[in-house]
Amino acid sequence: MESIIGVVKTTDGSIVVAGLYDHAPRILLLDMNGSVTATYEPEDPAAEGNSLLGICENTDGGYTLYFETALISYDITGTKKHGIDISQYSENLKTYYFQIIHITGRTYAFRNENNFFFINDNQTWDLSATAGNKFVSAYHKGQNTCVLTSGNGTVQIGVMDSLFTSVTYESSISESLHYIGTVFTGLPENGSHPANNGLSLYDIDASDGIPAKLFDWSQTGLPGYNVTYLADLGENRFLCSLRDESVLYMLRAGNNTIEKKLITVAGVKDFSFALDSYVSFFNANNDSYYAEIIYYDYEDTDRLKAELLTGQAPDVITLGATQIQLNENILTDLLPFVENDDSISRDDFFEPVFSLSLVNGKMLYAFDTFEYYTLVGRSGDVGDRYTWNMEDARELFQHSDHYTFNWWMTPEQLMGWAGVISLGEYVDLNTMTCDFENDSFISLMEFCKLAGNRLAPEGTRYDFEDNILLTFQCINSIYYPNYLIHNYGTRDISYIGFPNNTNKPGACIMDNSSGLSFAIPESTQDKQAAWTFVRAIYSPAWLEYDTNSFRSGFPMTKSSLDASIENALSSGEHDMIMTRDDIMRLLSAIEQTDSFYFADIKLFMIIQEESASFFSGAKTAEEAAHIIQSRISLYLSEQP
Secondary structure, rough: OOOOOOOEOOOOOEEEEEEEEOEEEEEEEEEOOOOEEEEEEOOOOOOOOOOOEEEEEOOOOOOOOOOOOOEEEEEOOOOOOEEEEEHHHHHHHHHHEEEEEEOOOOOEEEEOOOOEEOOOOOOOOEEEOOOOOEEEEEEEEEEEEEEEEOOEEEEEEEEOOOOOOOOEEEEEOOOEEEEEEOEEEEEEOOOOOOOOOOOOOEEEOOOOOOEEEEEHHHHHHOOOEEEEEEEEEOOOEEEEEEEEOOOOOOEEOOOOHHHHHEEEEEEOOOHHHHHHHHHHHHHHOOOOEEEEEEEOOOOOOOOHHHHHHHHOOEEEEEEHHHOOOOOHHOOOOOEEEEEEEEOOOOOHOHHHHHHOOEEHHHHHHHHOOOEEEEEEHHHHHHOOOOOHHHHHHHHHHHHHOOOOOOOOOOHHHHHHHHHHHOOOEEEOOOOEEEEEOHHHHHHHHHHHHHOOOOOOOOOOOHHHHHHHHHHHEOOOOHHHHHHHHHOOOOOOEEOEEOOOOOOHHHHOEEEEEOOOOOEEEEOOOHHHHHHHHHHHHHHHHHHHHHOOOOOOOOEEEEHHHHHHHHHHHOOOOOOOOOOOHHHHHHHHHHEEEEEEOOHHHHHHHHHHHHHHHHHHHOOOOHHHHHHHHHHHHHHHHOOO
16 A cells, blocks of 8 residues: 555444555555555546545444545445535635544534534535634534534534534543544644654543543553554553555554553664654553663763762663773663563574674674675676685786775774774774774775775775675665676675674674664663563564564564565565575675674774874874773773
């Protein structure tokens, strides 16, 4: 389905999703678990050229679709019950429509911010909001129609009987509200969709007619970005669309929320899209715990460091929230939790990456995806190999007429990436010590300077030119071989890596910075509860929930990796020319890699900044390496 127009739960207990597929109306029927039970095109849709604009549940069962010039009522099988020609009102309704409601029989209501508009076969009623107020939403129940207006810091609920006589109750709630189904949902004052302030639910069945707050998701990490539709499924279960109108999410607001055990999670303010989504998923699918994000300012980790040292840190921390490397005695070994968990085992992981991520045999971090960083070239140009040294590089550059890199890969930029990839060789995260004053690192700087003297002219596109030898790649998808084959014009791709003097692949595997990476501090009191939160990133339910994620990366588990391969090979895209052998060639290169690095932007910047003095001629390679050694030693000594 390309986009969702609306979602409702009908009086006969079905969940109906109306949307568009290939620009045509499409209906999905869901069960109470959110699984699709049927899909079909509605019978006898409005005249060709009409747009599907909305859907509402019918008070007598089934649903009605709102097209530009017609209202068509259907039973739950999609069979047409009746239709109303509204072409004479279509232009007017376009200015009214924010919401459509079935009142009774062939009578419907539309509303926008300033008006409430009734329509049936014979007549219309046009109501206006009271002075200073705006219509926010409306709902029909029994013989009464309930409308909600807000303004001047107050909320008013107007109840109209079958004769549309208005009786108004004034609520004590000072925030603006939006009514959907049988709940009110909190909205910002500007009347737009729920945003960062989260989502609140209100029950209006109280005898005094004043809404009572049922549940507040803003305190449990539910992201409120573009909460487009919300359908009440009963038993405090809801189906809604968040952020993207082509994806539905199942939520649960149990009455026992207060009894759930709290799990606190460190998150980076303004950089927590993936974490927000994951916390939302966890809270909606766990009956024993709920997670709450404690936000830290980006790149300001002093407060978190102090909390870690004093045992006051959140129950779970994210690598994105810390941007620091932590001593192993501060973090809990997660491997025993994996070994004692019935839902996952070590055998479920992609072993070449999993084993590299262990520190002294301990699983200190759990991450859901990884990336592969390396240099890439054509095998015919650079050879079919995973390792090379400076002598090989000098010979290649000397006997080739090609440029080394594209114009934007300056020596400083290249050295920053080379330093990150090679950090496993120069930094010992177990002892928090480093050694950059050695021949290998100095050779690496010399390679970057040498390569920087042979860059392509500015504006050259390496991916369509034959005269460029190498490119740096962050490979984060099973589809990447297809991209490389297209852009290099050959499937003989060499994942050659950076040259070094250790006969090791000059490549590394990294946790995915746009994914999820969790650690549990040793100070966490209930580590089993924290593990319950962490392990869910490997659950099939999360993978299904997160199908519309903007994150990338290779999945950590073998089942997910195999599924990604099969999806890629069966995608049917017109430019898909890679084969299983091409993917296996990439995975073989990854398996050769023996360096794992958790990204640290500060180390990246130190190496990039100080190597620049060597590239400019201001310092020798040895002098620049000495300064890098000094700065990184100081930085590592300051880490918890």
